[in-house]
Amino acid sequence: MTAFETLMNFQRETGALAQVAGRLGWDQETIMPRGAGEQRSDEIAAMESVLHARRTDPRVGEWLDAIDAGALDDEGRAQLRHIRRSYERTLRVPAKLASDLARLTSRAHRVWAEARADDNFAAFAPVLREVVSLKREEGAALAAGGDVYDAMLEDYEPGATAAQLAGMFGALRPRLVALRQAVLEKPQPRALRGPFDEQAQMTLAQTVAKTFGYEMSRGRLDKSVHPFSSGSGDDVRITTRTNALDPFNCLYSTIHEVGHACYEQNVRQAYRFTPLGAGVSMGVHESQSRIYENQLGRSRAFTGWLFERMTEAYGDLGLDGPEAFYAAVNRVQNGYIRTEADEVQYNLHVLLRFDLERALIAGDLEVDDLEAAWNERFLADFGYEVDKPSDGVLQDVHWSAGLFGYFPTYSLGNVYAGCLHASLRQAVPDLDTQLSQGDLRAATGWLAENVQQYGGLYEPREVITRACGGAPSETALLDYLEAKFGAIYGLDRGLCAARE
Amino acid sequence: MTAFETLMNFQRETGALAQVAGRLGWDQETIMPRGAGEQRSDEIAAMESVLHARRTDPRVGEWLDAIDAGALDDEGRAQLRHIRRSYERTLRVPAKLASDLARLTSRAHRVWAEARADDNFAAFAPVLREVVSLKREEGAALAAGGDVYDAMLEDYEPGATAAQLAGMFGALRPRLVALRQAVLEKPQPRALRGPFDEQAQMTLAQTVAKTFGYEMSRGRLDKSVHPFSSGSGDDVRITTRTNALDPFNCLYSTIHEVGHACYEQNVRQAYRFTPLGAGVSMGVHESQSRIYENQLGRSRAFTGWLFERMTEAYGDLGLDGPEAFYAAVNRVQNGYIRTEADEVQYNLHVLLRFDLERALIAGDLEVDDLEAAWNERFLADFGYEVDKPSDGVLQDVHWSAGLFGYFPTYSLGNVYAGCLHASLRQAVPDLDTQLSQGDLRAATGWLAENVQQYGGLYEPREVITRACGGAPSETALLDYLEAKFGAIYGLDRGLCAARE
Structure with a gap:
C-alpha cells in the first residue's frame, strides 16, 4: 500500500x-x-478521546510527508488539502490550551444556561471573559501572525475572511433595515386559525420531506426540542417539532433540515467517511437548507400546492385562498429571537452578532460592555428596545461554547442561496409551474448536480462560483427579498426610495 | 495514580x-x-478495531504486572480476576487465528442463512467443517493442555466444566422425556381466541414490564424481529415482537427480556463500565430471564392477575376463567423449534445440542454425520421425525457463528432459576398472594438483592450458591416442573412411575 x-x-x-x-x-x-444522561457523558467522552488521539496521531504527519502529491488526481489532492489543514491545526494549538478550552466551555455552557434562565448577564460575563481570552489565545496560535478572527472563521468556512464578509454584510444591512421598516408600516396579513393536530403535522412533514427529495430509506424523521440534521451518506437523520397553534414551525423546520440532509445524502458515494464525504462548510450547508426552506418552500408557486395539502389535512384554514395563504406563510413581525425570524429580518440578527464578536476578539469591545452594545445595535436596526437579556445578549448558545466565527456563516448561507436561486431560475425556466404542482425534482436535482454531489471536493466559495458561473454577491438575495416582500406588502415605490 | x-x-x-x-x-x-446496512458494517468494523486494539494493548499486561493484588479489597481483586482472564485469553490466541476466525464465521453465517432458506444441510457442511476445525484450534490454544470444550465454555460460563454440566443434564433428560410423554398423552387445554390488537399488546407489554421492576426511565421498549436486551447500567433497552394471533409471544418475550434487563439495571452503580458492571455469565443471565418469565410470569398466581388485565384490554378471551387461562399459558405442544418450546420441552432441545457439539469438538462426530445424529436424537427424545433441516440441524445461528459452548448455558440458566425459585419461596412465604395481586416487588427485590446487584463480583456458580445457601442442583427445577405440569395435566401417578 x-x-x-x-x-x-x-x-x-x-x-x-x-x-x-x-x-x-x-x-x-x-x-x-x-x-x-450521566452515563452518556462518559460514552461521549470515551469516543472523543479516541477521535482526538487519531486526529493528533503523529503517523498522519509521517504519511503526509511521504506522499507524492503530484502523483494524485484532483480528488486525491482535495483529500490531502483537508487532511493537512486539519492536522496542522492540531499541531498549532498546544494540547494544554485545547483541553483548558474544552473544560472551560463545558463550564461556561452551564453558567450561560443558568444566567439565561435568571435573565442576568452579569452572572455570565466573568466566564465569557475567560472564554474570549482563551479563544483569542487559540486564534493567535492558529493565525500564526495572520488575522485572528480569520483563523477562527477557518473552522467553519475555510477560505472566508472577515474583510470579505464585512463588505457583503455592509451592503446587506441598509437595504434590509429599509425593507423591514417599509414592510412593518403596512397592515399584517391574516394568520392561520388553529389548533392543528400534531400527528397530522408529522404526517404532512413526512410527505413534504419526501417531496423535497429526502430519501426515507436512508434517513429518519423524529421529534426533538430543537430540530437538527445528523449523519452523512446512507444514514442521515432529521428531527422537527410540533406546535398545535403553528403548523408552519413543524413544516418549515422539516424543509430546512431536509436541505441539510439532502446535501449529505447526495454527496458522491465514493467519498463515504473521507474528508470529501460531507458538506464542505457551514455556509454552503446553510445555503442548501435556506434555498429549500425559503426560495423554494416559501415561494408563491409551492405554497399554492401546500395550501391544497393543508386544506386536505385540516379542512378550512380560515383564509381566503392561496394568495392569502402565501402572505400568511411570509408574515413579517417584530420579534427578538434570531431562530424565529422571517426572511427579511433574519440576517439583521446575524449581522449584529458578527459585528459584536469581531469587536470582542479584536479587543475593541469589552465583555462588560457587550450587553449595552447589543441593546444599542438592536434598537438601531429594529427600532425598539430589548426587553430582557434572554431575548438579547443571552439568547444564543454559541459564545458560551466558544463558537466565534460561526454566526456569519448563517448569513453567508443566505447570500449563497440567493445566488443559487438566481442561477436555478435560469436553468429551469418553468420552475414555478413545477413548484405549483409540488414537483421539486428539477430544482433539487439541479442543486444535487451542481453543489451537493461534490462534498468537499472544491473550496466553499469555489463550489458556489462554479454552480453560479460567477463570484457570489449579496445583490441576488437583496433583489429577491425586495421583489418578493415588495409584492406581498405592496411597497414598490417606498423601496426604490430607500435604495437611493 | x-x-x-x-x-x-x-x-x-x-x-x-x-x-x-x-x-x-x-x-x-x-x-x-x-x-x-453497508455503511453500518463499516461503522461496526471501526468500533471493533478500536476495541480489539484496547483489549490486546500490551500496557494492560504491564499494569497487571505492576499491581500489588494483596493491597486490594475484594472488589479490586474481582476486577483483576476478570481483566487478567480476558487479557490472558487474547495472548493465548494467535492474532492470525483470531482474524481468520472472524472472517470465516462472517462467511459461514451467510452460507448458513442460504442453506437454511434452501433446507440443504450439504450446502452448509463444508464451511461448518472449517469452523469446527478452527474452533478446535482456538480451543486447544486456550486450553493450554486442559479440556478443549471446557476452554470454550469459559467464554460464556467461567468455571463451568462439561463433566459437571453433563452430570446435571444427564439427570434432567430422563425425567423431562417422561414428563413430556405423560403430558402429551392428555387432552390439550383450550387456546385463546384472537385476533388481538397489536398496539394493545404493546401497551400491555409496557405495563407488565414496569410491573416486573423494569425502570422505563433507564430503558426503552421497542419492536424487533427477534426480541433482545442490550446495554448496561442506566441505558438498558429491550425489544419484543407482536403476533395478532398469539398475545403470549409479545408478553412472555417482554418478561424474558425484562429479566435480562433488570439484572443489568440493578448491578451496583459503582461498577459502571468496569468488568464487574454487567451480568457475570450467560447462565446466570438466563436464570434471571427464566425465573421472571416462567417461575413468576407463568405461575398460577400471576396469571390470575394477568387474566384480569387481558380481559380488560381485549374483552372476552373465549376461556372459562383464570384456571383455563393458566392452562392456556402453559400449553405443551409438539414442535421442532427450540425458541418456541414450552418449559417442559425447552431443555430437551438444548441437551441435544450440547451432546452433539461436544462430540463435534471432541472429534467423536464428523460434520458429515451431524444431520443424521441430530435427527436420530430428536426422534429418540420427541418421538417423531424432523421434517426438514430448517426445523432441525439448521435452525439455530450459533454454530455458524462459532459459538460452541453457548447452548448449555440456556439449560444451566433454567437449573439456576429452579434453585433460586425454591429459595425465593422460602424467603417470601406469601409470594403467591403477592403475585396474584400483580405485586412483584418482593420477588424481584429478592433477586436484585441476592443476585443482580453483585454483577461480576462473584464467580457464576458462587453467586447462585450464595443466594440459595447451597450448591445448585437440577432437582429443584425437575420437582417444580413435575409438580406444576402434573397439576395442570392431572398426571401425578404417571410421573411417579417414570421416576422409579
Missing part, C-alpha cells in the same frame, strides 16, 4: 468512528432514556 | 466504548434506515 492509501484507510476508519459519535448525539436528543 | 487506578480508568473507557458499539447493534435491529 502507498502512504496515500494507508492514510486514506486510517481516515475512513476515523470518519466511521466520528459518524458513530455523532449518532450518540442524535440518540441523546431523540430517544435516549431520560435517566441515561 | 497507582497502576491499578490507571488500569481501571483504561477499563472504564473501554467499557464505555463497548457500550457504544453495543448500541449500534440495538439501533440496527430497531430503527436504522433500511438503506444504511
Whole structure:
C-alpha cells in the first residue's frame, strides 16, 4: 500500500468512528432514556478521546510527508488539502490550551444556561471573559501572525475572511433595515386559525420531506426540542417539532433540515467517511437548507400546492385562498429571537452578532460592555428596545461554547442561496409551474448536480462560483427579498426610495 | 495514580466504548434506515478495531504486572480476576487465528442463512467443517493442555466444566422425556381466541414490564424481529415482537427480556463500565430471564392477575376463567423449534445440542454425520421425525457463528432459576398472594438483592450458591416442573412411575 492509501484507510476508519459519535448525539436528543444522561457523558467522552488521539496521531504527519502529491488526481489532492489543514491545526494549538478550552466551555455552557434562565448577564460575563481570552489565545496560535478572527472563521468556512464578509454584510444591512421598516408600516396579513393536530403535522412533514427529495430509506424523521440534521451518506437523520397553534414551525423546520440532509445524502458515494464525504462548510450547508426552506418552500408557486395539502389535512384554514395563504406563510413581525425570524429580518440578527464578536476578539469591545452594545445595535436596526437579556445578549448558545466565527456563516448561507436561486431560475425556466404542482425534482436535482454531489471536493466559495458561473454577491438575495416582500406588502415605490 | 487506578480508568473507557458499539447493534435491529446496512458494517468494523486494539494493548499486561493484588479489597481483586482472564485469553490466541476466525464465521453465517432458506444441510457442511476445525484450534490454544470444550465454555460460563454440566443434564433428560410423554398423552387445554390488537399488546407489554421492576426511565421498549436486551447500567433497552394471533409471544418475550434487563439495571452503580458492571455469565443471565418469565410470569398466581388485565384490554378471551387461562399459558405442544418450546420441552432441545457439539469438538462426530445424529436424537427424545433441516440441524445461528459452548448455558440458566425459585419461596412465604395481586416487588427485590446487584463480583456458580445457601442442583427445577405440569395435566401417578 502507498502512504496515500494507508492514510486514506486510517481516515475512513476515523470518519466511521466520528459518524458513530455523532449518532450518540442524535440518540441523546431523540430517544435516549431520560435517566441515561450521566452515563452518556462518559460514552461521549470515551469516543472523543479516541477521535482526538487519531486526529493528533503523529503517523498522519509521517504519511503526509511521504506522499507524492503530484502523483494524485484532483480528488486525491482535495483529500490531502483537508487532511493537512486539519492536522496542522492540531499541531498549532498546544494540547494544554485545547483541553483548558474544552473544560472551560463545558463550564461556561452551564453558567450561560443558568444566567439565561435568571435573565442576568452579569452572572455570565466573568466566564465569557475567560472564554474570549482563551479563544483569542487559540486564534493567535492558529493565525500564526495572520488575522485572528480569520483563523477562527477557518473552522467553519475555510477560505472566508472577515474583510470579505464585512463588505457583503455592509451592503446587506441598509437595504434590509429599509425593507423591514417599509414592510412593518403596512397592515399584517391574516394568520392561520388553529389548533392543528400534531400527528397530522408529522404526517404532512413526512410527505413534504419526501417531496423535497429526502430519501426515507436512508434517513429518519423524529421529534426533538430543537430540530437538527445528523449523519452523512446512507444514514442521515432529521428531527422537527410540533406546535398545535403553528403548523408552519413543524413544516418549515422539516424543509430546512431536509436541505441539510439532502446535501449529505447526495454527496458522491465514493467519498463515504473521507474528508470529501460531507458538506464542505457551514455556509454552503446553510445555503442548501435556506434555498429549500425559503426560495423554494416559501415561494408563491409551492405554497399554492401546500395550501391544497393543508386544506386536505385540516379542512378550512380560515383564509381566503392561496394568495392569502402565501402572505400568511411570509408574515413579517417584530420579534427578538434570531431562530424565529422571517426572511427579511433574519440576517439583521446575524449581522449584529458578527459585528459584536469581531469587536470582542479584536479587543475593541469589552465583555462588560457587550450587553449595552447589543441593546444599542438592536434598537438601531429594529427600532425598539430589548426587553430582557434572554431575548438579547443571552439568547444564543454559541459564545458560551466558544463558537466565534460561526454566526456569519448563517448569513453567508443566505447570500449563497440567493445566488443559487438566481442561477436555478435560469436553468429551469418553468420552475414555478413545477413548484405549483409540488414537483421539486428539477430544482433539487439541479442543486444535487451542481453543489451537493461534490462534498468537499472544491473550496466553499469555489463550489458556489462554479454552480453560479460567477463570484457570489449579496445583490441576488437583496433583489429577491425586495421583489418578493415588495409584492406581498405592496411597497414598490417606498423601496426604490430607500435604495437611493 | 497507582497502576491499578490507571488500569481501571483504561477499563472504564473501554467499557464505555463497548457500550457504544453495543448500541449500534440495538439501533440496527430497531430503527436504522433500511438503506444504511453497508455503511453500518463499516461503522461496526471501526468500533471493533478500536476495541480489539484496547483489549490486546500490551500496557494492560504491564499494569497487571505492576499491581500489588494483596493491597486490594475484594472488589479490586474481582476486577483483576476478570481483566487478567480476558487479557490472558487474547495472548493465548494467535492474532492470525483470531482474524481468520472472524472472517470465516462472517462467511459461514451467510452460507448458513442460504442453506437454511434452501433446507440443504450439504450446502452448509463444508464451511461448518472449517469452523469446527478452527474452533478446535482456538480451543486447544486456550486450553493450554486442559479440556478443549471446557476452554470454550469459559467464554460464556467461567468455571463451568462439561463433566459437571453433563452430570446435571444427564439427570434432567430422563425425567423431562417422561414428563413430556405423560403430558402429551392428555387432552390439550383450550387456546385463546384472537385476533388481538397489536398496539394493545404493546401497551400491555409496557405495563407488565414496569410491573416486573423494569425502570422505563433507564430503558426503552421497542419492536424487533427477534426480541433482545442490550446495554448496561442506566441505558438498558429491550425489544419484543407482536403476533395478532398469539398475545403470549409479545408478553412472555417482554418478561424474558425484562429479566435480562433488570439484572443489568440493578448491578451496583459503582461498577459502571468496569468488568464487574454487567451480568457475570450467560447462565446466570438466563436464570434471571427464566425465573421472571416462567417461575413468576407463568405461575398460577400471576396469571390470575394477568387474566384480569387481558380481559380488560381485549374483552372476552373465549376461556372459562383464570384456571383455563393458566392452562392456556402453559400449553405443551409438539414442535421442532427450540425458541418456541414450552418449559417442559425447552431443555430437551438444548441437551441435544450440547451432546452433539461436544462430540463435534471432541472429534467423536464428523460434520458429515451431524444431520443424521441430530435427527436420530430428536426422534429418540420427541418421538417423531424432523421434517426438514430448517426445523432441525439448521435452525439455530450459533454454530455458524462459532459459538460452541453457548447452548448449555440456556439449560444451566433454567437449573439456576429452579434453585433460586425454591429459595425465593422460602424467603417470601406469601409470594403467591403477592403475585396474584400483580405485586412483584418482593420477588424481584429478592433477586436484585441476592443476585443482580453483585454483577461480576462473584464467580457464576458462587453467586447462585450464595443466594440459595447451597450448591445448585437440577432437582429443584425437575420437582417444580413435575409438580406444576402434573397439576395442570392431572398426571401425578404417571410421573411417579417414570421416576422409579
